[in-house]
Amino acid sequence: MENNLSLQKTAYSTIVRKEVLRFSRIWKQTLIPPVITNILYFIIFGNLIGERIGKIDSFTYTDFIFPGLLLMSVITHSYTNTVSSLYISKYHRYIEELLVSPIQNYTILAGFITGGVIRGLAVGIVVILAAQFFVNFTVHNIILMLIVIFLSSTLFSMCGFLNGLFANDWDDINVIPTFIMTPLTYLGGIFFSVSMLPGVWQEIALANPILYLINALRFSMLGITDVSIIFAFFIILIFNIFVASLCMYFLSIGKGLRT
């Protein structure tokens, strides 16, 4: 039992190391684009358009949208890291290196997810650094902020992992980010407060799980939120448990990996 545990530990750190090296080697593709994208958001939405919108809950528009933009960068890159890494390893068949070895499914999942989380956090850090020139960076509750970023990152890393398991070609790894994630993120309140929406749209917006992530992070940074923070945490935890269970189930039946 102890041998197995130390084997899984070594295997886990090997997968994590490999994942981190993978995205670090191509840092121009993985770490620089989110900085440029966010600077454009700050300039166009924050400064040019934001000045006409005025303050929201006593914060400038740039400050108001920053938590949402930060979260969007973190979750997008966490997702992209796992989906692309898993799919490429399937495509080139080097996933077989893992599949023939004595690694347990939970180790494979944890290794890939940790890789995705580290990339998400790395992107988060560079975005925060870039934001210093445009945003009045404030933190209402640092512990809360770190927990929200971490849990959002694990959730979307796992979603990327699921996508990678099901993907059969290159198109499949872009369908969910393009047609589901991006619309939900934009409609999740990055650029607006739910209270600004008319009537029924407020109810519809509340059905979007990403809204809870954005509001939880906005609360941890600015101290304002459209939803109950306890409920938001509940949603984040439930989704994490649900998606982790799905990942473990599909790994156990070898979905997309074993014929």
Place this chain on the structure above:
Amino acid sequence: MNSPALLINNLTKVYSNGHKALHGINLEIPHGDFFALLGPNGAGKSTTIGIITSLIKKTEGDIKIYGIDIDKNFVKAKTFIGLVPQEINFNTFEPISEILTNQAGYYGVLRHKAIPESEKLLKKLGLWEKRDQFSRKLSGGMQRRLMVARALIHKPKLLILDEPTAGADVEVRRLMWDYLKFLNESGTTIILTTHYLEEAENLCKNIAIIDDGKILRNTSMRNFLSELQNENLILYTENKLDKDINLNGTNISIIDENTCEVSLSTDSSINQLIEELSKQGIKVKSLKNKTSRLEELFIRMVDKNGK
């Protein structure tokens, strides 16, 4: 080491499209064996290997590696196995040394222990100079050797090679044969599938022929080869051959004026044949087998199964 290296019992595989690739095969491979698993394309060799290494899910049956049931303790069972797959399957954007140390890590070998082991293997297989290169820059033969090195990094007791020399040139093939012989003599059990029957004939002690998902024969290489009743020899002579040459009933056909083919029954001796030719004033310069003996038997067996 009482348990066999591999024990397969009633292994069956039905793919999701309904194709039955394995029909309840049984196989026992003792420790220290050099075992050939031969069969035509689509016979079930790769499916069998895929199931042993858990790349393919079995429908029914049991597999034990050194007495460990893969369903009950797959972690332990898998630490015994090293696999050299048929197709190149490493990350071509990773340096060669990383490929080995990562693979070692997947088997629980710590990095500081894997680094000297990978150095040893890369040197043995002539890849040390290339250790910092990306694997995509290696030639086909080098990539094959890298796959062997990767399979050995955690010192497996059972090495499975699925056509390890496919596409490799003669030099690489010979180097690989020598190395595999060395490994086997050092105590590693080896299972080999190959389309080069000469390779299996030269290396393997025991053999199983599989076709249509069934084991047709499972015996020692010596027993199997002894089933050959006739050997076809090509003789090269110093003097010109007469078209009406008669060798007391032995089948002979003239290929050109200095070459002929003789079908010799296995209970006759080559000495007698050469003496007979000598009596007729024909001097034999050299001779060779027309095809490998194993190839002849293999084709005969598979053809028979097809009929």
